[in-house]
Amino acid sequence: EVQLVESGGGLVQPGGSLRLSCAASGFSVSTNHFNWVRQAPGKGLEWVSVIYSGDSTSYSDSVKDRFTISRDNSRNTVYLQMNSLRAEDTAVYYCTRESGVTYHLDVWGKGTTVTVSS
Amino acid sequence: EIVLTQSPATLSLSPGERATLSCRASQSISSYLAWYQEKPGQAPRLLIYYASKRATGIPARFSGSGSGTDFTLTISSLEPEDFAVYYCQQCSNWPRTFGPGTKVDIK
Numbered sequence: 001e002v003q004l005v006e007s008g009g010g011l012v013q014p015g016g017s018l019r020l021s022c023a024a025s026g027f028s029v030s031t032n033h034f035n036w037v038r039q040a041p042g043k044g045l046e047w048v049s050v051i052y053s054g055d056s057t058s059y060s061d062s063v064k065d066r067f068t069i070s071r072d073n074s075r076n077t078v079y080l081q082m083n084s085l086r087a088e089d090t091a092v093y094y095c096t097r098e099s100g101v102t103y104h105l106d107v108w109g110k111g112t113t114v115t116v117s118s
Numbered sequence: 119e120i121v122l123t124q125s126p127a128t129l130s131l132s133p134g135e136r137a138t139l140s141c142r143a144s145q146s147i148s149s150y151l152a153w154y155q156e157k158p159g160q161a162p163r164l165l166i167y168y169a170s171k172r173a174t175g176i177p178a179r180f181s182g183s184g185s186g187t188d189f190t191l192t193i194s195s196l197e198p199e200d201f202a203v204y205y206c207q208q209c210s211n212w213p214r215t216f217g218p219g220t221k222v223d224i225k
Binding site: 111 | 156161162164168171173205207209210212213214216217219
């Protein structure tokens with residue numbers, strides 16, 4: 001079964017760091033593109049970051065220079081390292097697989113919750 | 119950045135009725151538009167991609183149309199499980215952007 005499972009969320013103080021993990025099963029992370037999408041409480045969906053199969057990356061302006069996306073092909077896992085966290089980063093973070101042809105998000109994890117608060 | 123506008127914000131309908139949801143892009147995105155359904159406590163689910171292609175396992179009552187800047191998601195006859203929030207996403211340009219969502223609720 002094709003599946004993504006996120007982990008690593010939790011409560012962190014402003015200025016702190018967290019690393020989210022996204023474990024894939026049923027397919028290989030090395031040949032796919034992955035996006036992180038977040039949803040703040042009561043809000044809509046916001047694109048955060050992408051990593052392509054060739055390892056190029058991109059970030060939204062709101063997280064650029066603070067977040068880093070990466071992958072470990074041997075663990076079949078994608079990561080999101082989040083530094084200098086702010087209250088406005090509080091959200092459910094979804095790991096998603098992006099179709100390589102028409103670029104839609106065809107597989108979603110269940111999400112992991114990040115709360116930034118003192 | 120491409121801005122997506124969805125209308126209406128809320129659509130109140132009864133089971134069996136037809137739902138028509140609109141998504142408008144601030145510039146042309148060809149057919150690179152996807153629709154997702156979100157229910158409380160669940161991750162979003164892909165419904166439609168490339169404007170009109172149904173994702174695997176999506177019932178035929180869901181259909182998408184449009185190209186350029188104007189797109190429509192139609193649910194031909196609402197089932198009880200269809201009451202949810204629907205988001206459009208443009209997959210043409212970076213950064214990827216989502217619309218603010220349309221909530222379809224029970225009248």
